[in-house]
Amino acid sequence: MSRLLTQSRFANPDEAFVAIVDAHRDLAPEASAALDARLVLLLANHIGDIAVLKEALAAAREGLADSRAG
Template structure:
């Protein structure tokens, strides 16, 4: 399986609103911890190490883009 980098979430705007709401009353540290837990939960759900490696590489490329 390959990593999907195109929009693939039903009602992406609605999900983004839910994600922002989940962070609304959190401090920076709490928000960071929430993100870490969410990432690990989703990585566990994906479970495919090749896809996870592709995601790590894509995130690194995005972080270094101007």
């Protein structure tokens, strides 16, 4: 079973980061959220592995306050 890869994978990590941030330029907050949602769905399908997806979701959620708790 594949696991979530967390070592650096891009030849040029700065370029990847800037590409993501740049894609949001000039977008209103709502459109920006829509872009993120589409991007997540496209990439999740590209990965196509539910175990990896769930691992990534857990890693992404770590440290975020659960507003329902306490």
